[in-house]
Amino acid sequence: AQKVTQAQTEISVVEKEDVTLDCVYETRDTTYYLFWYKQPPSGELVFLIRRNSFDEQNEISGRYSWNFQKSTSSFNFTITASQVVDSAVYFCALSGQGVTGANNLFFGTGTRLTVIP
């Protein structure tokens, strides 16, 4: 069964600090997709990135970067020079089929990031 673990429940950093959000996943699938979503205080989840299991290249998008390592089943997310607008709950998710066969996204429990000005 698919499982995503985000061990960090809450993180607080001071503005301009770097912060890494951890994500560890479990799957028996050989082909799968990993995602990060951001949930700002407004509540709506916003897609950040998607990686497939065959592409282990790290990705950088502005202040955001992602480190995908199959050897450790991890897909960590780093924010460089954090800003107050980065304050949100961040979810890591893994694609797969649930027990009913439905295509599903399996979400971690989320990490609440607070950036202090």
Place this chain on the structure above:
Amino acid sequence: NAGVTQTPKFQVLKTGQSMTLQCAQDMNHNSMYWYRQDPGMGLRLIYYSASEGTTDKGEVPNGYNVSRLNKREFSLRLESAAPSQTSVYFCASSETGLTNEKLFFGSGTQLSVL
């Protein structure tokens, strides 16, 4: 750019009452989903609709029913609300329902069942 619109945003019910959560998307997506978000548990799939006219159970379907009224609309009904259904409910959509697709989410409905 409305995207995915959910109504209502907040609702308080008494145990045993019924209600329907409405969801509509304007992106011409084929697939739509209902998730619930509970503290410490992330989001869990309740039901989904791969395409107009089809619906399937997700991880936690008990106590819910759904209707895919047309391509745009996907409603979630609680026939007899229970306190265990207190949660934040999210509707989402994706273009074709493939596992590699990103989901577009509504802003959520906060439901309390007393």
